[in-house]
Amino acid sequence: VNWCPSCATVLANEQVIDGACERCESIVEKKKLEQWFFKITDYAERLLQDLETLPGWPDKVKTMQTNWIGRSEGVEFSFTVANSGQKIPVFTTRHDTVFGVTYVVLAPEHPLVEELTKGTAYEKPVQEFIKRMEQMNEITRASAELEKEGMLIGAQAINPMTGEAVPILIANYVLMEYGTGAVMGVPAHDERDFEFARKYGLPIRVVIQPAGQELSVETMEQAYTGEGIMVNSGRFNGLPNEEGKKAIADYMEAQGIGCRKINYRLRDWLISRQRYWGAPIPIIYCEHCGTKPVPDQDLPVILPTDVEFKVGGGNPLAESPTFVATVCPECGGPAKRETDTMDTFVCSSWYFLRFTSPHTDHAPFAPEHVDYWMNVDQYIGGVEHAILHLMYARFFTKVLYDLGLVKVQEPFQNLLTQGMVLKDGAKMSKSKGNVVSPEEIISTYGADTARLFILFASPPEKDLEWSDQGVEGSYRFLNRVWRLVAGYADQVTGIVVPKPFPAVSGAERELRRWTHYALRKVTQDIETRFNFNTAISAIMELVNALYHYQARVAAEQQDLRVVKEGLESLILLLAPFTPHIAEELWSAIGHSASVHLQSWPTYDEAALVEDEVTVVIQVNGRVREKVQVPAGLTSQDLQEKVLAMERVTRLFQGKQLIKVVAIPDKLVSLAVK
Incomplete structure (x- = not known):
């Protein structure tokens, strides 16, 4: 996770700006911690499909959410590390190009990287590369504008479709958080892979030829990403590549090499924060009973007031004995509370439900009031909330719907995203x-x-x-x-x-x-x-x-x-x-x-109702005059009225009138020669 050493808390990707904490500008580190998540990925398909039920939302916001969810259909299969038998699962939407793989790239954080380089000449430079990558957030690394960097790690992977061994590298553009943390490199048919291969002198193999053209690796200046006929692809040679996709997926499944899969860019929502502000996570830890939720009758958990805020940051809840010490709800023995609080986006994901019954003191909201008022007719907010607050609010509403607590699946019927006021741009x-x-x-x-x-x-x-x-x-x-x-x-x-x-x-x-x-x-x-x-x-x-x-x-x-x-x-x-x-x-x-x-x-x-309208006069497609005529004239009456005007007839004086088209209350078009 992203960790700010100064604030002593986990940060969301969106809170890391150019590798630094947005609040204190300290360099953000990567840290392995056990943290709490909401499994929003279980709702990825519904969050995507239900955007179609929101005609009152701007297309740009729906597009942003669609891209953030990032649904893609493809296959998942594994390369085998040569001489070790370890598996490297990859997901691809371009399985028609699997015969064109000339290298495999792992995310720097991939657990295999340390295993494969430990005790080798590659260990030190690889660790230095990883340390540099830890200073970059995932959004920067996923950017199309990012200069691609990578290095060999001294190991090879076997392509299960060809039996060929190809080099394994690590690179800054592969993220552990997306897919499997590994990608196959097909430089002839992927622009990013092409640039990377040219930069590091990696092989390029054409496996799709465009119709009526023959690609040559020696003369290629960019990857070919269009459709074509499969070549250098064994039993699949000669197939149109779209047919080849289906045939290869069928073959992989029949041979037990891989399987069809739907993948999402959306990651589960990390909600743990080591800060005082935010709703306490209602979890109790007991040495005998393990991890237990706070019973419903003891909710909500209230933040204590006897806390001490330290200059160096850190979580004051962890230092509050009156908060930490509690009783196990199962065995009645001594236990400890979870001291992390929830991301503040959690609270802003359901406040609109509370607004329907703000005086209810026995529950978060009164269902009968929610049923009456929801969903929200008109929501107004900045577009910066498109993929955070608005996505999370939709997720919360769907979860509550599944629990039978609300009767709507979407919180906001119409959305207006207002712009900002700028000065000097x-x-x-x-x-x-x-x-x-x-x-x-x-x-x-x-x-x-x-x-x-x-x-x-x-x-x-x-x-x-x-x-x-x-x-x-x-x-x-x-x-x-x-x-x-x-x-x-x-x-x-x-x-x-x-x-x-x-x-x-x-x-x-x-x-x-x-x-x-x-x-x-x-x-x-x-x-x-x-x-x-x-x-x-x-x-x-x-x-x-x-x-x-x-x-x-x-x-x-x-x-x-x-x-x-x-x-x-x-x-x-x-x-x-x-x-x-x-x-x-x-x-x-x-x-x-x-x-x-x-x-x-x-x-x-x-x-x-107008008494008169302005009609445009065109001559051979060019606007030459505008005249006032009575409103509501038929096409024939409009034509006669206009052609009786001297200011119109002089426009084609000395020329032959070939054709007249009259559109009532709007236009008369004259063709002359």
Whole structure:
């Protein structure tokens, strides 16, 4: 496991950054310890398959979880160490290339490495190599960008399909935690193996030839990973390689050489932590009865308060006699508690169940409340939780479902992963000196301006680049809204918006269309898409429409019923985004109750019907003109209407009109020569 000598605790892979502890930056060591795990691998297939039941989750998160689970179908078989008979199991999805194996690679931590090198000239350099590898975490070693390093260990392995002896190496890119900790090297048909073989002068053998082409080892510049015909493969020569996969798997199983297997990249969840914070692991150790779980009636185990925290780290629970000393639940004799605590991700894997019944004091949660509230309709969280918290929460829910404690198998129905706010292209951080002070922004521009900018500058799932100019723009927009409403406040106070609204025409009809377009657009963007930036854009269009009406129609001729409907809609739509200014403006136009106590406005489909639409005119595929025509014209009527316009006919003056295609309310395409 990863061990931080300074914090004196085990670390998860994700807590090791460039070989150092993320908390204290001490160099992390590898240490063999007995630790507690959750067997999440038993749920790998369900965790993978049930992603298909989550249409409300972003594809990128589902892809990240799919890759983290890492399901692969292949065969497992063993090489035999020459002169010793020891077995080296390997798993491969490319068993069609087994005749192209020219070396075998072990993970540096593989138990056979020490056995095979002990007392040989390879022992010291191999141990030095292993020590270097211990400074790297598994995520770094698994990276495709990592420069591949390895070395021979002075032993050979026998390929069971050919009887050929091939050299055994260790390499940084093979992980003990994945598969069997050993891989077969097929450099002609795997890019990583090809680079490794070229670097260390290892043999390359072609066993799949692409159709219509003959590969030559001498001229190959990269591995061939495509489909083709099997060659240099004994009885399987001439088979298409996909057929060869099945034939080789059948042969291995028939001969007892190997068997088909499904493998997963997902590892069991190491939950032991040597820290005070975290839920105690409810286990008791008795010299006579062995390892026993804490009885249900004694749960939960409570952290003690008489602990001493030492500067050098270490687990304070192990030094607390009142915590450690207990009684065996089976024989009643003296016993000791487990002093490790659980990874804090354990607690965050089921908190949503507790939220359904936070006052329940006799159980973690009340099943009847969980049945009523679960699953969670909408979850909002950063994408950094995609393969940890969100995976663990799904795992917990499935385990509890299997235990009959909950009736849902997935905790979160819909997921939104919001982006981060960046400054100068980087995450805001005091160490980088790129932190924006909220107090300064609020004192200069107000909280509403800050809210509006953050929500408008980017879709919620994307990162947002902080921009002082963007903040200024949001501030100017809110001032523009204030001036608009303030200019009408006295006139519209006391005006009642009729319901249903009587028919209007001209400029009034156009303003009502913009009002109800904004109502529909903002409602849809908020409720179904969380596209706050486009919702705010629609509000801005409504503000422009109100100003346009004000400038276009003389004051004494303006229909203040239409204006008030537009202003009320504007303020109600702004309220979730800029609550303070919305409250002030709502009061300014004659309302006494809070804007935040009003019902959400609804849109009128009839008001959205357009009298005229803009139609694009294309000539030989190029846009040449845009014209206004009555909405709803048939294709034939649209064609006749457009061809009667002088501004259209002059586009092909002196040329022959060959063909006309008219798409109602959208486009007229002319072909001329």
